[in-house]
Amino acid sequence: MQSILASFDLPLLIASLIKIVFLVFLVILPMVAYSVYAERRVSAIIQDRVGPNRTGIPLTLLGFKKDIQIFGIGGLLQPMADGLKFILKEDFTPRSVNTFYYWLAPCLTMVPALMTAAVMPFGSELDLSWAGLGAPFKMVIADLNVGPLYMFAISSLGVYGIVLAGWASNSKYPFLGGVRASAQMISYEISLGLSIIPAIMIFGELNLGKMSAYQDANGWLLLPFWGEGLSLSRWVLLIPIVISFVVFSISLFAETNRTPFDLPECETELVAGYHTEYSSMKFALFFLGEYAAMIIGSGLAVTLFFGGWSIPFGPLLSEWTGLQFHYEAGNTPFYTGLLHIGTFFAKIVGCIIFFVWVRWTLPRFRFDQLMKLGWLVFFEVALLNVFLTALLLWLVPLK
Amino acid sequence: MPTIVVQRPKLAWHEKIFLSGFLNGMRITLGHAIRTFKTLRGSKTVVTMQYPEQKWDESLPEHYRGAPTLVTDEHGRERCVSCQLCEFICPPKAIKIIPGEIPSDDPWAKVEKRPREFEIDMIRCIYCGMCEEVCPEQAIFLRKDYAITGTSRAEMVHDKEKLYEIGGVRTGLVNKWNDLK
Numbered sequence: 001m002q003s004i005l006a007s008f009d010l011p012l013l014i015a016s017l018i019k020i021v022f023l024v025f026l027v028i029l030p031m032v033a034y035s036v037y038a039e040r041r042v043s044a045i046i047q048d049r050v051g052p053n054r055t056g057i058p059l060t061l062l063g064f065k066k067d068i069q070i071f072g073i074g075g076l077l078q079p080m081a082d083g084l085k086f087i088l089k090e091d092f093t094p095r096s097v098n099t100f101y102y103w104l105a106p107c108l109t110m111v112p113a114l115m116t117a118a119v120m121p122f123g124s125e126l127d128l129s130w131a132g133l134g135a136p137f138k139m140v141i142a143d144l145n146v147g148p149l150y151m152f153a154i155s156s157l158g159v160y161g162i163v164l165a166g167w168a169s170n171s172k173y174p175f176l177g178g179v180r181a182s183a184q185m186i187s188y189e190i191s192l193g194l195s196i197i198p199a200i201m202i203f204g205e206l207n208l209g210k211m212s213a214y215q216d217a218n219g220w221l222l223l224p225f226w227g228e229g230l231s232l233s234r235w236v237l238l239i240p241i242v243i244s245f246v247v248f249s250i251s252l253f254a255e256t257n258r259t260p261f262d263l264p265e266c267e268t269e270l271v272a273g274y275h276t277e278y279s280s281m282k283f284a285l286f287f288l289g290e291y292a293a294m295i296i297g298s299g300l301a302v303t304l305f306f307g308g309w310s311i312p313f314g315p316l317l318s319e320w321t322g323l324q325f326h327y328e329a330g331n332t333p334f335y336t337g338l339l340h341i342g343t344f345f346a347k348i349v350g351c352i353i354f355f356v357w358v359r360w361t362l363p364r365f366r367f368d369q370l371m372k373l374g375w376l377v378f379f380e381v382a383l384l385n386v387f388l389t390a391l392l393l394w395l396v397p398l399k
Numbered sequence: 400m401p402t403i404v405v406q407r408p409k410l411a412w413h414e415k416i417f418l419s420g421f422l423n424g425m426r427i428t429l430g431h432a433i434r435t436f437k438t439l440r441g442s443k444t445v446v447t448m449q450y451p452e453q454k455w456d457e458s459l460p461e462h463y464r465g466a467p468t469l470v471t472d473e474h475g476r477e478r479c480v481s482c483q484l485c486e487f488i489c490p491p492k493a494i495k496i497i498p499g500e501i502p503s504d505d506p507w508a509k510v511e512k513r514p515r516e517f518e519i520d521m522i523r524c525i526y527c528g529m530c531e532e533v534c535p536e537q538a539i540f541l542r543k544d545y546a547i548t549g550t551s552r553a554e555m556v557h558d559k560e561k562l563y564e565i566g567g568v569r570t571g572l573v574n575k576w577n578d579l580k
C-alpha cells in the first residue's frame with residue numbers, strides 16, 4: 001500500500017488537476033457558450049439583423065449608466081440565459097425510444113470532444129517561481145508523444161454518439177441523420193488524417209507541444225518568416241503545406257458537421273437530424289459537444305499550421321524590443337507564458353469566427369456531392385500530397 | 400420570329416470548382432457584416448425596430464386584426480344580440496356566451512336579447528376575424544390591441560366588461576333597430 005501511494009507523483013497530479021479544471025471549466029466550456037453567442041451575433045449582422053442584444057450584465061441595478069458592452073454591442077450574458085433555459089426546460093423522453101442508448105448518446109458526443117483537449121498545448125510554460133514553485137509548468141494536460149494520433153482516435157468516437165442517437169430515437173428523421181453522419185464522418189476522417197501527414201513529416205515529431213515550439217523558433221508552417229523558416233526548403237515545402245491545409249480545413253468542416261456539410265442535421269430536410277427527439281439538457285449536450293469539437297478541431301489546425309501558442313514574429317519581436325516574446329525551454333518569463341496562452345485562444349477565436357462566417361455564406365452540399373468530394377477528390381489529393389512532400393523533402397532536405 | 404438560342408456561359412476553371420463563387424460569397428457576407436456592425440455600434444438600427452422602446456402603433460393599417468372586442472353604438476346600446484353565431488363559428492372555440500333577456504321596460508325591449516356573459520379566451524383566440532365576419536349585428540370587431548399579456552390563465556380571459564372597454568363606441572354602423580323616421 002505504502003509503495004503504491006509513494007509511486008504517485010503528487011505534485012504532478014495536483015498540477016494536472018488544476019490544468020484540467022482551468023482548461024475545461026474555465027476556458028473550453030465558456031468558450032463553447034460564447035461561440036454560440038458569436039454564432040448568433042455574426043449570423044445576425046451578416047443578415048442585416050441585430051441579434052440577441054438585451055441580456056446584459058445588470059449594472060444598471062447597481063447605479064451604473066449602462067451595461068457592459070463590447071464595441072457598443074450588448075447582450076453579453078446571453079449564454080447564461082441560454083444555459084438557464086436549457087436547464088429549466090422539460091426533459092421529454094418519447095415513449096418509443098431505447099432508453100439506455102438514448103441516454104448514452106449525448107454523453108458520447110460530449111465526452112470525446114472534451115477528452116481530446118488533454119493533449120492540446122494551450123501555452124508554452126508558466127514560470128511560477130515568484131510564487132515559490134520551482135520548475136516552470138508545461139501548459140498542456142498530458143504531454144503525450146502521440147498527440148495527433150490520440151486526438152484522431154478519441155474524436156472518432158464522437159460518431160458513436162450520433163449513430164446511437166439516430167438509432168435509439170426510433171424515429172425516421174434521427175435515423176436518416178445518424179446514417180448520414182456516420183457515412184460522412186468516417187469518409188472525411190481518412191482525408192483529415194492523411195492531410196496532416198505532410199506537416200508531421202516536416203516536423204519529424206508527433207508531440208504537439210514540440211511542434212509549437214519548433215514553429216515558434218522557425219516560423220509557422222504557413223508563415224515561414226523567421227528562423228529556419230527563411231530557408232529555401234521551407235518555402236518549397238509551402239506548396240504541399242497549403243494543399244494539406246486546404247484539405248484539412250475542409251475536412252474539418254465535414255468532420256464537425258458544419259455547413260456546407262451539415263447534412264446530418266439539416267433543418268430543411270430532417271427537422272433537426274439526429275437530435276430531433278432530444279430536449280432540454282440532453283439536447284444542450286449535443287450542442288455543446290458539437291461546438292467543443294469545433295474548438296478542439298480549430299486548436300489542432302492552429303497547432304499544426306499556425307504555430308500553436310507562438311506569437312507571430314516572436315523571436316524577431318524579442319530582438320527589436322528587448323522583451324522576450326519567444327519560447328526558451330525553462331527560461332520563459334511569466335508574462336510571456338501568459339501571452340502565449342492568450343495568443344493560442346485568440347487564434348482559436350479567429351478560427352471560430354471563420355467557421356461561422358462560412359456557415360452563413362455557403363449553401364449545403366448534396367449528399368452524393370459530399371461523398372464524391374470526400375472519396376474521389378480529397379482522399380487522392382491528400383495521398384498524393386504525402387508523396388509530393390516526401391519527394392520535396394528528398395530534393396531539398398531540411399537542415 | 401426566329402428562335403434565339405441562349406448560349407450557356409463557358410465556365411472558367413475557378414468557376415467550375417466554385418472557387419470564385421466561394422470568394423465572392425465570402426466578400427458579400429463580410430460586406431454586410433461590416434456595414435450592419437457599423438450601424439449597430441451607434442445602437443440605432445436601420446431595419447429592425449427595437450420593440451419595447453419603439454412601437455409601430457402609428458403605422459398599423461386600418462385592416463389590422465388585433466384583439467376581438469364588443470362595441471356599443473352612438474345610442475349607448477350594446478349591439479350584440481347574443482345570437483351566438485360567433486361562438487359557433489370561432490375555430491378554436493375561444494368565445495363563450497350566456498344569452499340574457501332584455502326586460503320589457505327597457506327602451507330597447509324589442510331587441511329581446513343581449514349577452515348576460517360574454518367571454519373570449521385570449522389564449523385560444525387566433526385572431527382570425529371569423530367572429531367579426533359572421534356577426535349579423537356588427538357588434539364584434541377586431542381592434543388594434545396586440546400586446547395582450549397576463550400572469551395567469553384567468554387573466555387572459557376577457558369578460559364582457561373588458562370587451563366593451565377595449566371596444567368602446569363605434570359610430571356609423573347600420574342601425575336596424577332604430578325607429579323608422
Ligand code: SF4
Nearest residue numbers: 489524525527528530
Ligand atoms: S378572432 Fe377568430 S379565434 Fe378570435 S374570437 Fe374571433 S373567431 Fe374566435
Ligand code: SF4
Nearest residue numbers: 479480482483485534
Ligand atoms: S357578437 Fe354578433 S355574432 Fe356574436 S353573439 Fe353577438 S350578435 Fe351574435
